[in-house]
Amino acid sequence: MYEGTFLCFAADHLPVVCFVWQIAMIILFGVFVRYDEESDAHWSEHKREKNITSDIENEFYYRYPSFQDVHVMIFVGFGFLMTFLKRYSFGGVGFNFLIAAFGLQWALLMQGWFHALDPADGQIKIGIENIINADFCVAGCLIAYGALLGKVSPVQLMVLTLFGIPLFAVEEYIILHVLHVRDAGGSMVIHTFGAYYGLTISWILYRPKLDQSKRLNGSGYHSDVFAMIGTLFLWMFWPSFNSAISDHGDGQHRAAINTYLALASSVLTTFAISSLSAKRGKLDMVHIQNATLAGGVAMGTAAEFMITPYGSLIVGFCCGIISTFGYLVITPFMEKYMKIQDTCGVHNLHAMPGVLGAVVGAITAATASESVYGHEGLVNTFDFKGKYAERTPATQGGFQAAGLCVALAFGIVGGAIVGFILRLPVWGDPSDDNCFDDEVYWEVSLISFVFYLFHIYAKRETVPYNTLKENLYIEI
Amino acid sequence: MYEGTFLCFAADHLPVVCFVWQIAMIILFGVFVRYDEESDAHWSEHKREKNITSDIENEFYYRYPSFQDVHVMIFVGFGFLMTFLKRYSFGGVGFNFLIAAFGLQWALLMQGWFHALDPADGQIKIGIENIINADFCVAGCLIAYGALLGKVSPVQLMVLTLFGIPLFAVEEYIILHVLHVRDAGGSMVIHTFGAYYGLTISWILYRPKLDQSKRLNGSGYHSDVFAMIGTLFLWMFWPSFNSAISDHGDGQHRAAINTYLALASSVLTTFAISSLSAKRGKLDMVHIQNATLAGGVAMGTAAEFMITPYGSLIVGFCCGIISTFGYLVITPFMEKYMKIQDTCGVHNLHAMPGVLGAVVGAITAATASESVYGHEGLVNTFDFKGKYAERTPATQGGFQAAGLCVALAFGIVGGAIVGFILRLPVWGDPSDDNCFDDEVYWEVSLISFVFYLFHIYAKRETVPYNTLKENLYIEI
């Protein structure tokens, strides 16, 4: 009865939320959003004015392949990574799809007001870089979803996204613009923020009786293979993620190579720790699906720096260990003693590697020198131009560290506020014994025949041979 | 017996069809197809003649990333979208693979004769743009396959493709060249044509007793997750589809952004209507798998125009609603009263959004102005050059509308002709109670043990414990 009431709320709310918020997006886009000079039909005039000799110089050609890789990470990567639960695959990939599609519109607006406002006419001018950044912004909310997977309603996820995007945009503005911190792949801005945002919400929404759903809180054979699709697309395209908005030329080139190396290194240490920890050396798919990615997270800040190839390998090496160790020890500890239920283990995949990545970035920045970067290289990499022309690498390292504190503060404080909002009893969240179950929010075709068959045998009825054969073929 | 005869025909025909048609392709390619100047080894001389300063100006670098995205849409996108049926996943992805591989060769020829014939030597000169267009042409036939999924034999699909490709090529020639209509993403040329082509064939091949197969005409839990792979790759790469052959620079840039926005908007309204329509607000995977894509279809014509970001959102908003509504109301209506059995609901995903996209394109074109596009921008976007230099936007709008009529006419008339050909009783189509069943055309490893086990119990035999345990592990 009680549950029924909640579900009715959910049934009422989701269509209204989707409709009203989408209409709001349309109105706000109508007032505020226009094409930038590279996507506007005046491009040919702009090109002539700026003495750009060829269409290939359009920003589109520098960044579109990376954008598409990032886009795959957001929708297939995050989406399929969350299909690992045996009966929550629809919710994993489906709600990921919903909130990412809403979030990217909202992010274009929120980030636009902070980063892409044209002072001439008060409008946001969007191009390829904006839509990459919108995907990045969405990633923060999807990471938070990972901590809550299976325990919240779609309306709660929409609310999480509604507040998460502006929090992200403000945090990003402070870190990248006010503090002038470099964080091209978002170790701080995306991963640290997103993970602590989700973990804090999960802490506030703590369910003491969640073990009533424990029969469904695990993977099945095929759902584990589905999750590997997510893992691999994240793993393969992470070099594009970390290089998508870094500097043209050597910046993008170096960011891709560093990330590629760190990820490779993570894989080996993940396999090592996973095998070491289990009896008879058996590997655990949870580790392989997640901890192998930690190297990418941890290179989010330093990827574009001259961290050197072996530096990248060292970062990946450490992260594979830390992250797998987190799944073995820290997640159970957090659940038991800190009342934080972290379904996907985002603390291990995003929080710890994100913080480590920020520290690595600060150190790498602080130790940068003209002998390694060249004078121009140093200025370009850290953007020591304009009012930052006098900043030294050492100072930059300090600001990088300050950026981490900002990301942590926004994640935890923002998560606390949003967590309390999500505790209001109006959002249609599933009851404790209904968590991790697609049946609550989706039409699921039950495999009813097998049951039917047992039922028949229980009654000792007889069924014609061919009926049995036919139905078994259909159902299983 | 009767069925057996048909299957023998199928067994006879498929190898012959594949061999003979492939040999025909080789001969025709031998006579007609050569490399164009950008893929020929004379490129370095060509480059010097045309004062092209860098290899990066080769068309390959403008379009190859988009081509690969389109290629993924054709084979993984369409292929996996059609794996949703619980026992027709092999047929969905496998026959899609077969007819696309044949169709793209045939399309290079047919489109080549109309668009890429070198008058100097009567040969077709192919490059990257031709292979993108061949993939587009194939998409028309794959859409038609969607309406027929599970009800036709592979030989029928090959015949459908054999006729579908030239119909497409002629239709495209009339629309794009004779009428000088703009349709970069093919709302008319691809989606409207393809959908009505398939629906008309399905109407002619109407099976009154199809409910004999209704036990198999539905999805299973894992097949729905497989279908989401198709959905997401289509959704993510649709911006590449609509921008793949649009103008260099701002044209490609704008087409990608507009499509990205329309698709995001479709997702929210699809979730809204799906939830609104079901008891207890439950979502239906069929809607999420399909209607979320409608915004991409509907931006096929207008994506490269200055439709504005909010205009794109509005188009996506409407299409998500219309398309989901189609699945709820129109598909059952068409099946019951119009005798059109549309397995994948292509009427909802391609026909209606395609027509809407054509109308949106016509209106957007008709209202184009120099104040919005700039003079050069207007000329470039609508290609008002040469003998079309005097055409006004208003006139262009009229021609755009005329283009829609051509697409509809080719789809319906072509579909009628091909439908009658496919009704000839020689193609090995499955009997009414064998539809949607991979067993007819594929070696399927039956899950035989479970049956065997029940059989044993039916006989009250005893089986050793370990045999049971072992076999269960193997079979399920």
Added chain:
Amino acid sequence: MYEGTFLCFAADHLPVVCFVWQIAMIILFGVFVRYDEESDAHWSEHKREKNITSDIENEFYYRYPSFQDVHVMIFVGFGFLMTFLKRYSFGGVGFNFLIAAFGLQWALLMQGWFHALDPADGQIKIGIENIINADFCVAGCLIAYGALLGKVSPVQLMVLTLFGIPLFAVEEYIILHVLHVRDAGGSMVIHTFGAYYGLTISWILYRPKLDQSKRLNGSGYHSDVFAMIGTLFLWMFWPSFNSAISDHGDGQHRAAINTYLALASSVLTTFAISSLSAKRGKLDMVHIQNATLAGGVAMGTAAEFMITPYGSLIVGFCCGIISTFGYLVITPFMEKYMKIQDTCGVHNLHAMPGVLGAVVGAITAATASESVYGHEGLVNTFDFKGKYAERTPATQGGFQAAGLCVALAFGIVGGAIVGFILRLPVWGDPSDDNCFDDEVYWEVSLISFVFYLFHIYAKRETVPYNTLKENLYIEI
């Protein structure tokens, strides 16, 4: 007991191997590997020195989209292609991930010493082309894994990779540099070498009692669909594989088109032979998953040559036939009479098409002429520069054929040596009745309920209706 001992070895070895080898990589990278001039922060100075006018001329923009496609082939393509076994999907995709991640680091070093050593400071300078080549090098070992799938331990696979990478690097150096052979897509260097390397190892590790595992040596319905993900990503991105490191401009452009055509042609002949060979014309997923790719393998050498579009179709036509025929006849023959157990049929997919590709390449090279290529085109395509300025196409054809012999010799001799190493009884390989079973190396959540249920019925116990219903939903 005996098995237990082996497993303990495996349990001991895998973590040690992963840790020690990864640490070795870090040390070697620390000593030897640095960024090249296009990925180093000195790029802006380098650009000025070389009069490079734009960042878009950075090699990154020429090759990064192709690199990402190749990367997808290595991890998702090869990985998912090997998920086809019903109970070895974790091992297929998981161990592929492990050895590829190790192999690419090791390849950067080994190939670097041969191809990218900076004589000025004795260091390897890496950029985008090196990481593509590292992925290529890894492909050789993954092909070898295909022959051994399900029969070896992860430690054995690491050893196979440890030796395979340097063998590949030396072989590649001899073929490409000493003999100055062209092989952009690696028909010889990658496919022929990799396949014979794996087959020879499989021959030495012959298991006479492998049929003790035959219950698991086959596919299931869903595992076959998973494998199609691998097939399609390999198929779609093979044009990028063959063009990834070919010449800028027309070279990459032509290689992509030729591969695209050969692959399409393979699909039709594969379907034809598969249907022709089975009773009632039924298709076999094994053929569709593998032989459709043979055209890509066989174009590995000639893709960048002026083989003409119809020449590409002919190559694909033949390879589809040969490869499917191999699955039908040669694999069973090899297993029965030659004691070579080839799980994935790499002999059919890589060895035969690879050899054919080398022969096609040699013939195409030998018949090249200035009338077809133009003078500059001929010089560029075959790199007839420096000390090779006097080489004629006919001579080049001879060297191409010599290259094939080198690849064969390295594959067979290398495989023999490594095979004997892998026969040492210390590597924890599975016993004959445990092959093709994920349970040996992975934590697998057994579908235990169905068994439990049968057990209950066997005892004629009664279970409450709701318990049954609930549990069935969870388990299946």
